Amino acid sequence: MHFCLDIGGTTTRGALFSTGGKILVRAGATGAALSLGAEHAAGIVREVWQQIKHTKGSEAPLESEIGIVAGIAGATIPGEAAKLTEILSEFASLRIVSDGYGALVSATNGAPGTLISVGTGLTGMRLFENGDSIAGSGWGFPIGDQGSGAWLGLCAMQDLTKYIDGIAPIQPVSADFVSQILAISGADRFDILHWQKNAKPKNYASLAPVVVKFAQGGDEYCLSLMQRAAREITELAQTLLPQNPTSHTDDPVTKPIWLSGGLSTPLLPYLKTGSAKINWRISRSEPLSGLYLLAAGKAPVENVIPRAVV
Amino acid sequence: MHFCLDIGGTTTRGALFSTGGKILVRAGATGAALSLGAEHAAGIVREVWQQIKHTKGSEAPLESEIGIVAGIAGATIPGEAAKLTEILSEFASLRIVSDGYGALVSATNGAPGTLISVGTGLTGMRLFENGDSIAGSGWGFPIGDQGSGAWLGLCAMQDLTKYIDGIAPIQPVSADFVSQILAISGADRFDILHWQKNAKPKNYASLAPVVVKFAQGGDEYCLSLMQRAAREITELAQTLLPQNPTSHTDDPVTKPIWLSGGLSTPLLPYLKTGSAKINWRISRSEPLSGLYLLAAGKAPVENVIPRAVV
The missing domain is CATH 3.30.420.40 (ATPase, nucleotide binding domain)
Incomplete structure (x- = not known):
């Protein structure tokens, strides 16, 4: 046993x-x-x-x-x-x-392959034929974990505080989205400062489901955040992919990048659109x-x- | 008295x-x-x-x-x-x-005007003719303070960890710059995770002088970071500028944006190049x-x- x-x-x-x-x-x-x-x-x-x-x-x-x-x-x-x-x-x-x-x-x-786990944080790992493996990302928040749930929450708060200051983000932000985020972080300057002072990665990640929901509803700003996350994850995936993608055994079209973690399913459509050459697959x-x-x-x-x- | x-x-x-x-x-x-x-x-x-x-x-x-x-x-x-x-x-x-x-x-x-303070953090304030004032930025790190010393340090660490992962930043990064940053943060994955766990805004800001020095020496990557900081500060300045810049008394060409804080002098050339329409001036x-x-x-x-x- x-x-x-x-x-x-x-x-x-x-x-x-x-x-x-x-x-x-x-x-x-x-x-x-x-x-x-x-x-x-x-x-x-x-x-x-x-x-x-x-x-x-x-x-x-x-x-x-x-x-x-x-x-x-x-x-x-x-x-x-x-x-x-x-x-x-x-x-x-x-x-x-x-x-x-x-x-x-x-x-x-147990076979060679690559997995990226995207939840509150983000880590990638690749196992080679010879048994060696390499890791990528996983540097922790706020330096690393770009593309993760905590990172999505941080991006949203950075943009929303700029929006409050009168600095518009590139896409229009809906009042409904803003109020659902500020219902979590607190609505005025002092509340936000206080929230931030105690905020752990999981608190930032608690904003990610709001981003996911509004993106699924077609919100332009949230779509752009999901696309940014997908770009970050694709950049990481590319560093983990086989060195010689033209050889048959290491063909990225046949070798999947496995995805796990709570954000893998919501991110999958953006990953597929952003990089169709990679065989993204959710690990069950x-x-x-x-x-x-x-x-x-x-x-x-x-x-x-x-x-x-x- | x-x-x-x-x-x-x-x-x-x-x-x-x-x-x-x-x-x-x-x-x-x-x-x-x-x-x-x-x-x-x-x-x-x-x-x-x-x-x-x-x-x-x-x-x-x-x-x-x-x-x-x-x-x-x-x-x-x-x-x-x-x-x-x-x-x-x-x-x-x-x-x-x-x-x-x-x-x-x-x-x-004591007169109406605008000041942006850029040190470890970043705050902006404008005093109107009627005695009212407004504040901008100052949301605290890591949500806010974009363009500040702590933010410069965070950007450098985000890019350097990506560089270590094999994700190249847009500009080439010099080995000399990397080693001077890692001399502060610690050089391997565990050191960086440990440094980050305890890092306060002032610790991130302690990386900014390295960025300033290499930018002054012509380093392409550090120049781009200084330009990004200048863009963030210019965006903030624009929200604090008079609503009607065509009227004589509120002409931004004649009304300065005062700058204070440890990074104001190193950032001045980038602010001037980035937005020549604003009358940037260091407050002494x-x-x-x-x-x-x-x-x-x-x-x-x-x-x-x-x-x-x-």
Whole structure:
């Protein structure tokens, strides 16, 4: 049996898999990104495990018989993954990968390929034939994550405050859109300053569904924001695409760019229109399935090649 | 005698003025924006006053003989200005204006006019003939302050992380510029994430001098960033310009847009090239002089007209 955990910033999903890959029990908890510390993450892993043990009752395996594979946000923070392994010594083994890698090998079923996850943040990952992988974007907000939900919310607030100042954005902005955004951020200068002071990426991302809704209704300004997001994601996709797109095996027309995350479906039409040469496809598999593939040796061990900085 | 204080987010400057407008004693302390609370601001005002009293010795006036005019960051935060007035009841009077207003009437010598302050943040203010004024920008980072030092730093980091990802910015980026920026932010993915997690507007603004230096050296990419900042500031200026620029008294060619703040001088050439129709001029007067004009009744009482939101 394999115990797999997909540990994000806000949610943790866990499952006990049979040796054949069947999910026997599911359990969940709040998020435990390693930026919150290894002790916190260990507590969450144990909490999820206790739920599974409770459900299995007398059939529950011993910790010493259980190998864990965890995809965890912040896996590359120096020292924390090693600390987590040390703390969770009651388990037979613990393998830690980045949260994006589980989603990637889940989408590709363990084969080489590319996934871009677009939710509150934005990350891209590509797995090569030789087992190496590279990551793109994922720099965090507000420097990075261009094209993500938090970024869409920031763009909307930047444009709306300019609109209030009397600086018109390129497209006309509807009063209805403005009032729905300001219902979230607060309506006057002081409210907006106060909102911003405490705003986390998820708060900015909470504006994105309003943008999505108005774009679907044909609002010109929101359409332009969705197109900008699609351009940002396409730029990232192009850096992850095969170096030699003319060779048969790496043909971008046949090799999809997998998309996951809450904004992937609303963004798909803009991505398709913006770059029809890329085979955009929504991944329907959950990261836990990818983590099982890793546990079962059906996907390569994660080996991210760092990008050269200059 | 008038006790005037220019209270910013990082620095407080105070001076005792003679009735005729001569500075008798100067004193200073750390900043005390009202977002930090009225109690904290009151403590700073008393600290500056004690320094002045100490310098004046036996000639020091009593608190009950002293009227204060303070320009303070966050003056519009509901309730805080009233609370500050209540706490500082040992003084004969306390008049509170926004920090930008002192700088504005200082630049115009109490006359109608427009000032844009561009440092870590960006604010604009215009004083009309009838004594009313309007404010623009000043929404705070990262939503607002486009064209400011913090914004320049954010733009540089956004572009550099894309550059590291293999997404080229429009202009070529020099390796020398990249290494000088990354010497501040940290050079690898984890360092940058960590830097960003703790970065305040002043940290982003600390990257701006590198952009300024390379632009002055002819670096194409940094030139484009300075031009973008100048465009943002010009857009703001246009919202503050007289409604009817053809009438003689409000002719933008004769009415200057005053500039203050650490980035005003480096940005001046780009503003002049970008919008030669605007009479850009650097203000050399300090905000304290404007606060004295207010204390002496030589500048109108501040009356900011709020902008309609929709």
